[in-house]
Amino acid sequence: MSKHISISAPTDNEAILGILNNSESMLKRIYIAYFPMVLQLVISNNGSDDDAKDIYQEAIIVLYNKVKAGNFELSSKLKTYIYSVCRRLWLKRLSQMSRYGGDIHDIQEYLPVNEDDLLSHEEKDIQFNKMEGALSVLGEPCKTIIEDFYIHNRSMQEICEKFGYTNADNAKTQKYKCLQRLKKLFFQQ
Amino acid sequence: MSDIELLSVIERYLNGEMSADERARFEMLRHDNPTVDSRVIEHQQFTERLKQYGERVEFEGMLNAIHNEIDVQALKDEFVHHPSPIVRIWRNHHSKISLAASVAIFAALSTLFFAGLLKTQNQQSEVVALSSKVNRVESANAKLKIQTDKLITIVGASKIDQSKYTPSGTGFAISSDGYIVTALHVINGADSVTIQNSNGDAYHVKAVYADPGSDIAVLKIVDPSFKSLGALPYGFKKSKADLGEDVFTVGYPLDDMVYDKGYLSSFTGSNGDSLRYRVAIKASFGNSGSPLLDERGNIIGIINSKQAQAPDGPAFAVKSKYLYRALAAMSADTANKKVSLASKSVLANMSRTQQIKRLQNYIFNVKVNN
Numbered sequence: 001m002s003k004h005i006s007i008s009a010p011t012d013n014e015a016i017l018g019i020l021n022n023s024e025s026m027l028k029r030i031y032i033a034y035f036p037m038v039l040q041l042v043i044s045n046n047g048s049d050d051d052a053k054d055i056y057q058e059a060i061i062v063l064y065n066k067v068k069a070g071n072f073e074l075s076s077k078l079k080t081y082i083y084s085v086c087r088r089l090w091l092k093r094l095s096q097m098s099r100y101g102g103d104i105h106d107i108q109e110y111l112p113v114n115e116d117d118l119l120s121h122e123e124k125d126i127q128f129n130k131m132e133g134a135l136s137v138l139g140e141p142c143k144t145i146i147e148d149f150y151i152h153n154r155s156m157q158e159i160c161e162k163f164g165y166t167n168a169d170n171a172k173t174q175k176y177k178c179l180q181r182l183k184k185l186f187f188q189q
Numbered sequence: 190m191s192d193i194e195l196l197s198v199i200e201r202y203l204n205g206e207m208s209a210d211e212r213a214r215f216e217m218l219r220h221d222n223p224t225v226d227s228r229v230i231e232h233q234q235f236t237e238r239l240k241q242y243g244e245r246v247e248f249e250g251m252l253n254a255i256h257n258e259i260d261v262q263a264l265k266d267e268f269v270h271h272p273s274p275i276v277r278i279w280r281n282h283h284s285k286i287s288l289a290a291s292v293a294i295f296a297a298l299s300t301l302f303f304a305g306l307l308k309t310q311n312q313q314s315e316v317v318a319l320s321s322k323v324n325r326v327e328s329a330n331a332k333l334k335i336q337t338d339k340l341i342t343i344v345g346a347s348k349i350d351q352s353k354y355t356p357s358g359t360g361f362a363i364s365s366d367g368y369i370v371t372a373l374h375v376i377n378g379a380d381s382v383t384i385q386n387s388n389g390d391a392y393h394v395k396a397v398y399a400d401p402g403s404d405i406a407v408l409k410i411v412d413p414s415f416k417s418l419g420a421l422p423y424g425f426k427k428s429k430a431d432l433g434e435d436v437f438t439v440g441y442p443l444d445d446m447v448y449d450k451g452y453l454s455s456f457t458g459s460n461g462d463s464l465r466y467r468v469a470i471k472a473s474f475g476n477s478g479s480p481l482l483d484e485r486g487n488i489i490g491i492i493n494s495k496q497a498q499a500p501d502g503p504a505f506a507v508k509s510k511y512l513y514r515a516l517a518a519m520s521a522d523t524a525n526k527k528v529s530l531a532s533k534s535v536l537a538n539m540s541r542t543q544q545i546k547r548l549q550n551y552i553f554n555v556k557v558n559n
Contacts, residue, residue, distance in 0.1 A: 024251060031255045036264050046281070049261045057252045064248070124241070131242040150236055151243030176193045183235060 009033035012078040019067045031060065034079060037108060038086045044105045045090060055093065059085040062121045076111055084110040088118065134185040142178035149175060195225070199232050351391065354383050354556035358477040359440035360408060361488075362551040363425070363512075364528050365418045367392075367410035370512060371478030371555050372493040373399050376406055379557035384408070387446050387549045398519040403464055403511040404493050407519055407528075408555075422547040423486045424534035426509050430489040432456065436468060438492060439545060440479030441554035447476075448545055451504075453489075458505040459496065465505040466490050472504035478555060481506040486536025486544055488512075 010018065010029045018026025035056055042052035062085055066072045076084075087110050094104075135143055141163055148154040148162070156168055156175070165171040201207055202215050219226045279286065358375030362368065369384060376382050376396060385391040392415055394408040430436075430453055437450040451470030458465030468481060472495050481490040490506030513530065520527035536544040 027251060028255045028258075031252065032259060035256075035259060036267075039261065039264055043265065044281075046284075049265060053256055053261075057249065057256070060252060061245070061248065124245075127238060128242055128245055131238060135242075146239070147243070150239040151246075172197065173193060176196045179196070179235075180192065186235070186238075 009079075012074055015078055016067055016072065016074065019064055027060075030078075031056075034082050037079070037083060040107050041083065041086060042090055044107060046094065047090065051090075051093070055086050055089050056082075058089055058121070062117055065121065065124065066117055080109060080111055083108045084113050085117075088113040130186055130189050133189060134182055137185055138178065138182050141174075142181065145171075145175050145178050146182055150179075195228060196232065199229050202229070203233055203236075351383075351385075351556070354381075354558050356441060356444065356475060356554050357557045358475055358555045359479040359492075360384055360553045360555045361478075361480045362418050362421060362553075363407075363516075363530060365420055367415055367418065368397075368528050369394060369408040369410065369553060369555075370491065371406050371408060372491060372507075373401060373404045373406040374493070375478045375555050376408070376557055379559055381558045382408065383556050383558075384410070384553035385556065386551070386553050390550070397525050398515065398523055400511075400515040400518065403507050403515060405491065405507060405512060405515045407515065407525075409525070418551060420535075421531055421551060422535050422544075423480070423482060423488055423551070424532050425512065425530040426483065426487040426489045427513055427530075427532065429456070429508075429510075430466065430483060434489075435484050436470065436481050436489065437484075437541065438470060438472070438476065438479045438481050439549065439552050440472075440476040440492070441552075442473035442475035444554070446549060446552065446554075450541075454503060458494075462505075464511060465493070465507050467503045468492070468506050470504050471501065476504070480552065482536075482544075482548075486534035486539070486548070 008029075010026060010033065015026060015030050017023075018030070035052075038056040038059070039049060039052040042055055043049065047055075059082055063072075063078075063082065087104065087106070091104060135146070138146070145159055145163070148159050149156070156171055159165075159175070160168050160171045163171065165174070198215065202212065207215060219229055357379070358371055360369045360371035360375070363370050377399075382394050382396065383391055384394055392410040392412040395411050396406055397409045398407040399405070432453055432455070434453045435450065436453055437448065439446055439448050441447070449471045451468055453466055454469045455467035457463050458467055466481070466489070468490075470481075470492075472479075472492055476492050477494070479492045480488045481492055483489050489509050491509075491512065492504055492506045495504040496502035516528050516530065519525055536547060539547070
């Protein structure tokens with residue numbers, strides 16, 4: 001696929017299908033297609049390109065979660081949906097930073113955003129940050145063992161070899177101990 | 190069964206690593222033992238969370254990889270440079286610019302205000318009292334009482350040493366038995382007060398009443414030499430004067446009596462103040478306390494101030510109805526007898542020069558000794 005074609009915006013139906021199929025190339029097409037719009041929105045409203053990146057990636061995650069949860073109805077153009085979510089997220093960020101002057105310079109039409117989508121996203125965000133925090137204080141080798149086993153689906157045999165455990169039972173015991181500590185850290189927060 | 194052993198069993202159960210038999214037994218245990226059941230659910234949820242976490246980390250990694258392929262700077266240049274620089278500056282900084290502008294406007298206004306250039310700002314401060322010595326009107330009655338006491342001690346010596354007194358304003362008789370009215374600020378702060386008319390008749394007076402609200406002071410001649418002033422030629426108007434009416438005044442802005450005429454230009458003084466008339470007339474320092482008369486020789490007001498920074502600007506005169514009020518209050522508040530103001534003027538059909546001749550001896554140069 002030539003670069004030129006990969007940059008052209010996918011049709012909305014293509015995009016939804018691609019998301020449902022975990023298509024990496026589709027993610028890239030979607031990302032590249034709508035980022036300039038969001039960059040312009042954020043930069044025209046007191047933000048930096050890093051702000052635009054954060055906001056945009058958050059909106060893409062919201063979109064993916066919604067599509068994958070099966071409750072995404074294409075009632076508007078995908079472009080409008082992404083813009084509206086970004087607009088909403090940026091307004092919120094601005095008011096949190098007390099930088100919001102009361103008006104936003106719009107570059108696109110937008111729709112009201114379903115607050116439930118954002119709430120469930122926020123909830124997920126909180127869980128994500130808690131997990132990140134718990135893992136970061138868990139320490140090695142626990143962190144790697146947990147990640148290898150529960151996230152990357154590595155076998156206990158592989159993990160044994162990687163850490164030089166002489167017997168698989170020792171490794172297993174170690175893994176469970178690590179998991180218990182992680183749970184404790186997670187729920188403590 | 191230890192925690193770790195239980196965990197191991199739960200994991201094997203959830204991963205489908207149990208034989209059918211073992212599975213059935215475990216499900217029985219789970220069914221009968223709520224603790225085991227809740228541990229199963231908790232473990233399932235937690236590992237699911239870990240998975241989601243991992244997926245998100247991976248997804249963000251993908252997003253960042255894609256992002257790094259984008260030339261953000263080129264995109265920025267593309268749309269950021271389209272609008273003119275001024276529009277861009279405005280878009281990016283309009284809140285700051287607005288703030289700066291309001292600060293600038295505020296600064297300019299306050300500068301104007303303090304420089305006294307903003308006429309509408311506080312007209313009251315623009316109006317300067319026409320006394321040579323303007324003093325604050327405060328606790329006037331208390332001070333006047335002290336002055337009265339002092340003055341009484343001087344009464345014995347009837348000869349007035351004029352050199353000790355400085356001209357401060359003008360006053361005029363309101364009754365034949367020696368009650369004089371002037372503007373309160375003319376005599377405020379003075380230790381002793383004398384008055385002198387154009388004949389050279391000079392008298393010691395004491396302040397008997399002050400109304401700081403209308404800047405009116407009532408004096409009384411206390412000289413033993415004083416008999417009577419004779420019938421007053423002018424009357425006092427109780428009702429409102431007419432707009433545009435020709436008016437005149439006689440007073441002591443200088444050592445000699447000065448006449449001037451003008452017209453009534455407004456029923457309100459500066460800044461909508463209903464206490465005073467606005468009068469187009471030449472008034473100077475020293476005119477404070479001068480009577481303002483209409484053509485028929487009725488006193489309609491007492492001149493007490495003028496517009497600042499306008500040599501020929503309007504003067505302001507306290508309306509005569511406030512003199513009526515002050516006198517009513519005086520008789521109510523003090524032991525002084527009630528002063529009845531004459532409503533009839535004998536000057537009505539006289540020429541102006543005749544009018545001035547008749548009234549000049551009832552108008553006094555008020556001099557104070559501080």
